[in-house]
């Protein structure tokens with residue numbers, strides 16, 4: 534193998550490029566990304582960058598020395614427009630074609646939107662998005678409405694409250710993070726937001742926005758109208774696979790890979806864009822978390838270079854979210870969980886750890902300011918121990 | 929030639945990723961602080977500590993090479 538193209542210059546792509554070098558690949562590595570910036574870290578966008586406590590430079594994913602060492606052919610501000618899987622060629626929007634021997638697909642995901650673009654209505658995925666929202670916050674808006682109480686929404690709400698802004702958060706489900714942590718634990722998180730002064734509207738959707746030149750309010754499905762000067766929509770993401778439409782790859786809800794992250798001979802995928810059967814959970818999943826972008830990018834690089842011997846990619850997914858003074862962490866999969874037990878602390882103090890079980894096995898652990906417990910139970914999930922053994926474990 | 933583990937505690941957010949990768953070296957205790965159990969681990973631990981440094985969400989971990997012992 535003489536040359537490899539990494540498409541998507543963000544977390545998964547950069548970590549894959551680093552892993553290629555670490556594993557001894559000495560050929561050409563093209564790193565292609567459609568954003569104008571060098572690779573940067575996204576988690577600070579809803580936290581420190583939005584809060585204004587970090588300069589942008591702190592979010593760059595690597596220092597200049599690192600790039601020198603990696604000797605990448607970088608193509609920033611350039612989009613891939615097509616992949617010829619049989620011939621291993623990548624078409625770029627500059628008109629050029631990269632003729633390579635291997636491809637890492639790491640084009641991530643973008644935000645879902647609601648309705649037509651309107652001034653004052655934002656989504657948050659990129660540095661430019663974060664700077665736009667920050668500028669709108671700096672104008673001292675009367676009211677910020679956050680649509681969706683998932684990851685992005687809940688963090689934006691927390692940061693906006695910390696900046697002293699009035700916040701209403703609207704969520705269709707009956708609790709924030711309901712899909713990832715269940716209704717009961719989501720209710721604990723809901724109380725935290727209420728205590729911090731967020732006007733939380735649950736079980737209701739958004740039917741549209743009002744305003745001609747700029748947003749003036751949000752119409753809810755129950756007929757209510759909320760005034761708004763700034764709206765941040767956080768209603769999930771869509772994997773960036775359009776450029777692969779003619780590639781013959783299966784791109785239903787992400788690029789489908791095999792257990793080893795291989796999508797086709799010479800083609801691997803990693804990060805938010807990749808879907809693969811995780812043998813540890815017997816579930817085909819697409820994981821939109823930071824740590825997964827790193828470990829999957831690394832695994833995909835090894836798969837490309839070393840073939841089947843790289844083995845299956847079978848991680849226990851993990852994410853964290855910072856909201857106010859709470860560090861929320863969830864490791865594992867809560868899909869169809871049938872048991873939940875607190876194993877440390879209590880929900881009143883909002884400092885606790887709890888474990889989820891399915892079919893007699895521990896499948897997930899949730900912690901509010903309990904990182905040590907989360908990591909210990911995560912190890913038990915990795916080992917595949919029974920729920921009862923996990924309950925009895927001395928942690 | 930050994931190495932020394934250095935953590936920038938101003939950056940560290942105690943999310944214990946490092947502890948999961950290299951529990952011999954890192955421990956987040958109940959007080960929510962990270963403790964380095966062994967600042968100068970054996971060479972055999974280098975790979976794990978490097979992985980911890982890479983996967984630390986705050987990039988708070990560094991490895992410093994130590995001069996060879998006389």
Ligand SMILES: Cc1cc2nc3c(=O)[nH]c(=O)nc-3n(C[C@H](O)[C@H](O)[C@H](O)COP(=O)(O)OP(=O)(O)OC[C@H]3O[C@@H](n4cnc5c(N)ncnc54)[C@H](O)[C@@H]3O)c2cc1C
Pocket residue numbers: 540541542543544545546565566567568574575576577578579611612613614639640641642643657658659685773776803804805806820821822823824826851852853854855
């Ligand atoms: C605001 C925010 C906060 C977050 N906070 C957390 C957190 O606290 N904890 C956590 O675990 N996770 C968090 N995440 C999730 C985490 O950042 C993502 O999982 C991670 O960025 C995924 O990395 P990726 O490289 O797979 O994809 P992305 O980061 O989406 O990168 C893909 C890149 O590819 C580019 N691209 C797309 N199409 C093309 C094309 N055709 N040609 C060239 N380039 C293309 C995109 O523009 C982008 O730069 C957060 C995400 C956001 C947005």
Ligand code: SF4
Pocket residue numbers: 935939940941942943944945946947954956962983984985986987988989
């Ligand atoms: S992984 Fe990084 S931030 Fe987390 S506890 Fe270790 S040093 Fe601190």
